[in-house]
Amino acid sequence: MAGDVGLTALLVAAARAQEAARPDSLAGDEFAEHFVRAAGLDWPVSWSAAVDDSPVWGRLGRYFGLRTRVLDDFVPGTPQTVFLGAGLDTRAFRLDWPSDSHVFELDRAAVLGFKHRVLASVGAVPLVKRTPVEVDLRGNWSAALIDAGFYPGLPTTWVAEGLLPYLSATAETSLMRTLSTLSEPGSRLFYEAKLAVEGPEVRASPIYTGTLAETGIDLLGLFADHPRPDSAALLASLGWGVTVNTCFDFTTRLGAGPLPVAADPLASNRWVIATTTPSP
Numbered sequence: 001m002a003g004d005v006g007l008t009a010l011l012v013a014a015a016r017a018q019e020a021a022r023p024d025s026l027a028g029d030e031f032a033e034h035f036v037r038a039a040g041l042d043w044p045v046s047w048s049a050a051v052d053d054s055p056v057w058g059r060l061g062r063y064f065g066l067r068t069r070v071l072d073d074f075v076p077g078t079p080q081t082v083f084l085g086a087g088l089d090t091r092a093f094r095l096d097w098p099s100d101s102h103v104f105e106l107d108r109a110a111v112l113g114f115k116h117r118v119l120a121s122v123g124a125v126p127l128v129k130r131t132p133v134e135v136d137l138r139g140n141w142s143a144a145l146i147d148a149g150f151y152p153g154l155p156t157t158w159v160a161e162g163l164l165p166y167l168s169a170t171a172e173t174s175l176m177r178t179l180s181t182l183s184e185p186g187s188r189l190f191y192e193a194k195l196a197v198e199g200p201e202v203r204a205s206p207i208y209t210g211t212l213a214e215t216g217i218d219l220l221g222l223f224a225d226h227p228r229p230d231s232a233a234l235l236a237s238l239g240w241g242v243t244v245n246t247c248f249d250f251t252t253r254l255g256a257g258p259l260p261v262a263a264d265p266l267a268s269n270r271w272v273i274a275t276t277t278p279s280p
């Protein structure tokens with residue numbers, strides 16, 4: 001795995017395994033547990049029961065579970081889907097895709113290599129045409145995507161789930177401009193962003209201190225520490241229809257998920273859904 005940023009993919013996979021074990025599970029991922037076991041991590045996650053009182057596996061885990069469910073419902077539908085910072089996403093192996101769909105998974109070579117080994121070891125078979133693409137999303141990744149078979153003339157669903165907080169403002173803006181250029185009418189985008197760098201009270205949240213203590217992952221040290229760009233405004237200026245949501249909006253809609261608390265790291269997260277106007 002590629003150091004701490006690769007470990008964050010394992011953190012989300014562990015949360016998905018945990019979510020699947022809940023009696024009121026919002027999403028299932030039968031492959032998630034295999035990744036965490038294969039990585040040999042001794043994280044105190046339970047594979048068989050919910051742990052609501054843990055800030056990491058309870059509240060943050062529930063956040064990831066809700067996000068997984070929202071995107072499971074959102075993604076299948078366009079001829080192409082591109083997962084930006086795909087990590088250990090297994091939607092190509094577990095969702096019902098329209099025939100002739102093509103899924104691209106973009107991430108670093110080490111993350112994709114680990115994912116491939118684990119999925120092969122459990123005999124996982126993709127349910128859709130799937131192409132992993134090794135890239136650094138801070139650079140020029142569009143040529144590699146097109147070389148891998150992406151066709152800019154087809155509507156695409158783009159997903160940046162848990163990626164943008166790790167990118168600089170410049171890299172985020174460049175990524176948005178690039179994907180917009182590659183988006184035929186009828187394309188859609190989901191991205192998760194933090195509105196701003198958080199203040200000291202939020203940075204002291206048990207979500208951050210607990211994640212560091214239980215997994216060794218210093219999320220605050222990984223997040224870009226400068227003002228965030230307004231990508232929603234940028235996309236609107238490029239002609240996209242944009243809806244900005246909090247995770248709590250989806251908790252209300254689905255009847256399960258995290259609720260707001262004081263000094264809450266989840267409060268500054270936005271789940272943005274953008275669409276280009278389909279051709280008449």
Ligand SMILES: C[S@@+](CC[C@H](N)C(=O)[O-])C[C@H]1O[C@@H](n2cnc3c(N)ncnc32)[C@H](O)[C@@H]1O
Nearest residue numbers: 008009012085086087107108136137138161162
């Ligand atoms: C928190 S994980 C999220 C993974 C997946 N989207 C999910 O929600 O399960 C972030 C992922 O972004 C990838 N990533 C971060 N920076 C990247 C970069 N510059 N280029 C490519 N991938 C990157 C990491 O390797 C990691 O797999």
